[in-house]
Amino acid sequence: MAEIEPFHVMEIAGRAAALEAAGRRIIHLEIGQPDFAAPQPVIDAAVAALATEPMGYTSALGIEPLRRAIAGFYHDRYRVDVAPERIMVTAGASGAFVIALGALVDPGDEVLMPDPCYPCNRHFVRLFEGVARTVPVGATQNYQLAVGDLERHWGGRSRGVLVASPSNPTGTTVPRAELAAMIAWVRDRGGWMMVDEIYNGLTYGAREQSALALSDEIFVVNSFSKYFGMTGWRLGWLVAPERYVASMERLAQNAFICVSAPAQYAALAAFRPETLAILEHRREEFRRRRDYLVPALRDLGFDVPVMPDGAFYVYADCRRFTADSHAFALAALEHAGVAITPGLDFGTNRPERYVRFAYTRAMPELEEGVERLRNWLGAAAT
Amino acid sequence: MAEIEPFHVMEIAGRAAALEAAGRRIIHLEIGQPDFAAPQPVIDAAVAALATEPMGYTSALGIEPLRRAIAGFYHDRYRVDVAPERIMVTAGASGAFVIALGALVDPGDEVLMPDPCYPCNRHFVRLFEGVARTVPVGATQNYQLAVGDLERHWGGRSRGVLVASPSNPTGTTVPRAELAAMIAWVRDRGGWMMVDEIYNGLTYGAREQSALALSDEIFVVNSFSKYFGMTGWRLGWLVAPERYVASMERLAQNAFICVSAPAQYAALAAFRPETLAILEHRREEFRRRRDYLVPALRDLGFDVPVMPDGAFYVYADCRRFTADSHAFALAALEHAGVAITPGLDFGTNRPERYVRFAYTRAMPELEEGVERLRNWLGAAAT
Numbered sequence: 001m002a003e004i005e006p007f008h009v010m011e012i013a014g015r016a017a018a019l020e021a022a023g024r025r026i027i028h029l030e031i032g033q034p035d036f037a038a039p040q041p042v043i044d045a046a047v048a049a050l051a052t053e054p055m056g057y058t059s060a061l062g063i064e065p066l067r068r069a070i071a072g073f074y075h076d077r078y079r080v081d082v083a084p085e086r087i088m089v090t091a092g093a094s095g096a097f098v099i100a101l102g103a104l105v106d107p108g109d110e111v112l113m114p115d116p117c118y119p120c121n122r123h124f125v126r127l128f129e130g131v132a133r134t135v136p137v138g139a140t141q142n143y144q145l146a147v148g149d150l151e152r153h154w155g156g157r158s159r160g161v162l163v164a165s166p167s168n169p170t171g172t173t174v175p176r177a178e179l180a181a182m183i184a185w186v187r188d189r190g191g192w193m194m195v196d197e198i199y200n201g202l203t204y205g206a207r208e209q210s211a212l213a214l215s216d217e218i219f220v221v222n223s224f225s226k227y228f229g230m231t232g233w234r235l236g237w238l239v240a241p242e243r244y245v246a247s248m249e250r251l252a253q254n255a256f257i258c259v260s261a262p263a264q265y266a267a268l269a270a271f272r273p274e275t276l277a278i279l280e281h282r283r284e285e286f287r288r289r290r291d292y293l294v295p296a297l298r299d300l301g302f303d304v305p306v307m308p309d310g311a312f313y314v315y316a317d318c319r320r321f322t323a324d325s326h327a328f329a330l331a332a333l334e335h336a337g338v339a340i341t342p343g344l345d346f347g348t349n350r351p352e353r354y355v356r357f358a359y360t361r362a363m364p365e366l367e368e369g370v371e372r373l374r375n376w377l378g379a380a381a382t
Numbered sequence: 383m384a385e386i387e388p389f390h391v392m393e394i395a396g397r398a399a400a401l402e403a404a405g406r407r408i409i410h411l412e413i414g415q416p417d418f419a420a421p422q423p424v425i426d427a428a429v430a431a432l433a434t435e436p437m438g439y440t441s442a443l444g445i446e447p448l449r450r451a452i453a454g455f456y457h458d459r460y461r462v463d464v465a466p467e468r469i470m471v472t473a474g475a476s477g478a479f480v481i482a483l484g485a486l487v488d489p490g491d492e493v494l495m496p497d498p499c500y501p502c503n504r505h506f507v508r509l510f511e512g513v514a515r516t517v518p519v520g521a522t523q524n525y526q527l528a529v530g531d532l533e534r535h536w537g538g539r540s541r542g543v544l545v546a547s548p549s550n551p552t553g554t555t556v557p558r559a560e561l562a563a564m565i566a567w568v569r570d571r572g573g574w575m576m577v578d579e580i581y582n583g584l585t586y587g588a589r590e591q592s593a594l595a596l597s598d599e600i601f602v603v604n605s606f607s608k609y610f611g612m613t614g615w616r617l618g619w620l621v622a623p624e625r626y627v628a629s630m631e632r633l634a635q636n637a638f639i640c641v642s643a644p645a646q647y648a649a650l651a652a653f654r655p656e657t658l659a660i661l662e663h664r665r666e667e668f669r670r671r672r673d674y675l676v677p678a679l680r681d682l683g684f685d686v687p688v689m690p691d692g693a694f695y696v697y698a699d700c701r702r703f704t705a706d707s708h709a710f711a712l713a714a715l716e717h718a719g720v721a722i723t724p725g726l727d728f729g730t731n732r733p734e735r736y737v738r739f740a741y742t743r744a745m746p747e748l749e750e751g752v753e754r755l756r757n758w759l760g761a762a763a764t
Contacts, residue, residue, distance in 0.1 A: 007635070037436040046644065047429050054419040055614040091473055091616070094638050098480075107489060107511055123636040129489055129511055232437040232643030234473070253389070254505040256476050260642035261614030262428065 007119065009341040012329055016339045027369035029357045030339040032168065033231040034286075034312065039278040041269040042230065049265030056261070060252040061245075062089020062237070063264050070237055073271045078210040086216075086245060088238045088252065091259050093198045093223040096238035097124040098255060100219050103248050104192055105130035109159040114145045116315065116346035116354070118168045121196070125162075133158065136349035139305035143170035143315065147181045154189065161186050164196035165211070166203060169346045169356040170315040171290075171308025173203065180214045187217060194219040198236070201227025201279065204287040205309035217241050224263075226311070227279060228270050233263040286312055289359040289366055296370045297357065300377060314357040315343075321377060325355050336376035338369045389501065391723040394711055398721045409751035411739045412721040414550065415613040416668075416694065421660040423651040424612065431647030438643070442634040443627075444471020444619070445646050452619055455653045460592045468598075468627060470620045470634065473641050475580045475605040478620035479506040480637060482601050485630050486574055487512035491541040496527045498697065498728035498736070500550045503578070507544075515540065518731040521687035525552035525697065529563045536571065543568050546578035547593070548585060551728045551738040552697040553672075553690025555585065562596045569599060576601040580618070583609025583661065586669040587691035599623050606645075608693070609661060610652050615645040668694055671741040671748055678752045679739065682759060696739040697725075703759060707737050718758035720751045 009030055016026045037043075049055075061067065067084040074082040090096040097120070105111065107129035113121055115134035122132035135149045145163055161182065165174040174182075179195070186193045195211040197220055212220055223236035240248055252258075269275055294304050294314055303317035322328040326342040332355075333339050341358070343351030359366060391412055398408045419425075431437075443449065449466040456464040472478040479502070487493065489511035495503055497516035504514035517531045527545055543564065547556040556564075561577070568575045577593040579602055594602055605618035622630055634640075651657055676686050676696055685699035704710040708724040714737075715721050723740070725733030741748060 033439055037438070043432050046432055050425050050428055055612070056419070057415055057613050091642070092639060094636075098637060102509060120636050127484060127633075127637065128509075230437070231439050232640065234638070234640065234642045251509075254476075254502050255480060255509065256616070257474060258614065258616065260473070260616045260645050262644050262648075263642050266644075 008326065008345045012333060012339050012341065015333055024337055027338045027365055027372060028361055029369050030341045031358055031360045033360060034226060034229055035360050036229045036282050038230045039275045041272055041275045042266045045269035046262055046266035050262060053265055058258045058261050058264060060249050060258050062259060066264050066267055069268055069271050074210065074212065078213060080210055080213045082212055082239055086239050086242055088248060089259050089264060090236045090238050091256060092225060092234040093221050093236040095256060096221040096236050099248050099252050100194060100238055101125055102128055103251050104160060108157060110155060110157040111160045111162055112150065112153055112158060113162045115349040116143065116169055118164060119345055121162055134347055142172040142306055143167060144172060144174045145182065146178050147185050150182060150185050158191065160192040160194060162194045166199040166310025168311055169313050171311040171313040172306055173310050176209055179211055183215045183218055192219065196221045198223040199226050199311035202283060202286055202312060203310040204290060212239060224267055224270060233266065235259065235263045235267055289363060292363065293357065293359050293366055300373055312359045315354055316357060317353050318355050319353045323352060325352050329355055332373065336372040338372050390708065390727045394715060394721050394723065397715055406719055409720045409747055409754060410743055411751050412723045413740055413742045415742060416608060416611055417742050417744065418611045418664050420612045421657045423654055423657045424648050427651035428644055428648035432644060435647055440640040440643050440646060442631050442640050444641060448646050448649055451650055451653050456592065456594065460595060462592055462595045464594055464621055468621050468624055470630060471641050471646060472618045472620050473638060474607060474616040475603050475618040477638060478603040478618050481630050481634050482576060482620055483507055484510055485626065485633050486542060490539055492537060492539040493542045493544055494532065494535055494540060495544045497731040498525065498551055500546060501727055503544055516729055524554040524688055525549060526554060526556045527564065528560050529567050532564060532567050540573065542574040542576060544576045548581040548692025550693055551695050553693040553695040554688055555692050558591055561593055565597050565600055574601065578603045580605040581608050581693035584665060584668055584694060585692040586672060594621060606649055606652060615648065617641065617645045617649055671745060674745065675739060675741050675748055682755055694741045697736055698739060699735050700737050701735045705734060707734050711737055714755065718754040720754050
């Protein structure tokens with residue numbers, strides 16, 4: 001517990017709030033939640049259910065219609081058949097990680113994951129006394145793991161591999177062939193593979209994939225927070241190989257009893273055509289923002305060697321400006337009034353070179369943020 | 383994980399469902415959730431908030447107004463001042479236990495708790511690689527721990543004590559003087575004390591207490607599930623000594639991000655006078671049921687040596703009928719169509735002697751259950 005460090009972005013957010021309290025206007029490019037709330041059909045479904053459903057405990061696996069709706073979504077969108085029996089509804093992706101890693105990780109077990117990555121992924125492993133073995137990854141392989149990394153870093157205590165595609169903080173995805181090769185490699189060593197797909201739906205490249213198209217023997221985590229805009233509702237899901245479901249259900253019964261019922265009933269509307277139309281419109285808006293922000297940052301002098309093709313993040317190399325991205329983020333806040341996240345939050349792989357920009361604000365705010373940075377960096381350079 | 387056993391009541395519930403599917407009517411005296419849903423003002427508050435609140439991530443500690451409302455409730459009902467800063471809103475009592483025990487328990491740490499007790503309390507300790515050291519307790523001390531037990535069972539690896547008052551499955555409370563003595567005893571040994579008060583509000587004896595009146599240095603878990611009737615919403619809270627809050631907040635940020643926001647906004651109405659009036663009416667209904675059921679069970683031949691003064695359970699000694707309460711519960715279901723929970727779910731302290739009756743059904747159903755048992759036991763005796 002003592003090893004779970006606070007998020008450095010909290011320091012940024014706290015300082016931003018203090019500046020705002022003192023009357024300054026801050027441009028928020030540090031925020032990891034979409035600026036869109038739940039679509040109206042989802043809210044309407046919640047209101048309707050509150051009038052008709054007693055909202056007692058549900059199955060620890062989630063209400064049946066929601067598990068079937070998620071299976072239907074895999075079929076319709078990804079052309080993958082996932083039996084509803086393999087789908088567990090969870091309290092956000094967090095709940096899915098607690099259940100999956102709680103069931104899989106014994107003390108001392110090593111889990112391989114890329115660095116940079118979302119810090120909670122390390123912390124979940126640590127919570128269960130496992131060891132997150134982070135592997136430095138760079139732009140040449142999309143800031144993602146590849147089979148070569150597994151060959152170099154898999155050891156006697158290694159039990160599993162966790163990748164996120166698209167990734168936070170890099171916004172990059174694992175190429176399909178590489179993912180298939182990693183799944184096979186890990187399977188051959190008797191290990192397990194977990195793929196965090198919580199940013200699926202928010203991809204801007206070629207046809208979107210789910211790792212479940214490649215294997216039934218992997219663990220896939222997803223969430224209603226990002227694409228579906230239901231952050232504060234805390235709803236997600238876990239797909240597990242069939243033989244693990246019973247033990248994970250027991251763990252969920254013990255650790256959670258069930259997931260908040262109003263959120264589950266609301267999410268029944270998440271896959272309806274009218275909801276998906278709203279969500280696809282939002283996806284296009286995120287794409288527009290990315291298509292604006294990445295060239296604008298490059299133009300300012302940030303290095304973004306790989307075009308991010310998912311999520312709503314740009315992991316930008318700022319070494320042209322600084323050898324200390326944490327100090328740089330604090331200075332950008334003080335001097336330009338722009339809040340960004342220092343690389344330090346995402347690992348130990350040269351974090352001093354990187355900052356993360358989130359495009360979870362509307363275009364005018366992104367444009368103002370870029371202009372403010374341009375003025376500040378220009379003044380600093382002279 | 384492999385050591386977390388399934389609940390035996392699930393076997394009973396599964397068999398009951400099968401009998402019902404075959405057309406039989408079953409009297410459900412096994413169910414651990416109240417038959418009352420959330421009071422209407424709570425539902426109305428949820429609907430109103432869905433129209434006005436974006437339902438984004440909240441603070442990991444919960445929304446400020448709810449933390450203040452809980453503090454106000456402690457002041458108004460228990461005449462105890464609890465600073466809102468010490469209150470964390472959690473995903474049910476389960477979430478509170480995950481956070482509190484996740485922060486307090488290191489691998490190998492021993493936690494003393496009574497046997498019988500709610501099985502999840504053992505499992506939470508086990509989840510974090512701790513050791514639940516259960517101490518057999520009997521009717522002579524209200525089926526609760528006492529200082530003498532701590533003196534006999536506290537060892538070199540012991541770090542904490544967990545009691546539930548009122549208790550599931552026994553419905554009994556810890557006498558105030560004994561609780562104060564245990565708190566002092568544990569404190570003197572540098573250990574921690576945790577009191578599960580999730581059945582507070584549902585007490586039927588003398589003036590209700592909170593352990594927080596006795597000490598600021600203990601951990602108290604509570605829930606909106608039982609007294610407040612919000613089971614499926616998954617909302618509870620944890621009160622911690624002030625110096626633990628920052629580290630527990632970090633753990634909550636990592637493990638949960640936050641608690642489902644619609645439930646938090648709904649609960650703002652839980653402490654309003656009109657809601658409390660509804661809840662007090664329900665409390666009286668539970669008291670009526672207890673006052674009927676306990677004498678009725680004694681009349682049937684069950685031994686209930688201590689009148690339960692809280693929760694909605696009767697832990698009944700059935701050794702007059704059987705040496706195997708698990709077989710007895712299955713037989714009661716098959717032959718009398720009455721579902722009850724075998725003692726096996728609550729520990730290893732002579733569970734074969736006990737079954738748990740829950741009075742979470744209306745009086746006519748309780749009466750029918752008793753009559754069915756009377757007919758079956760009478761026929762079995764002849």
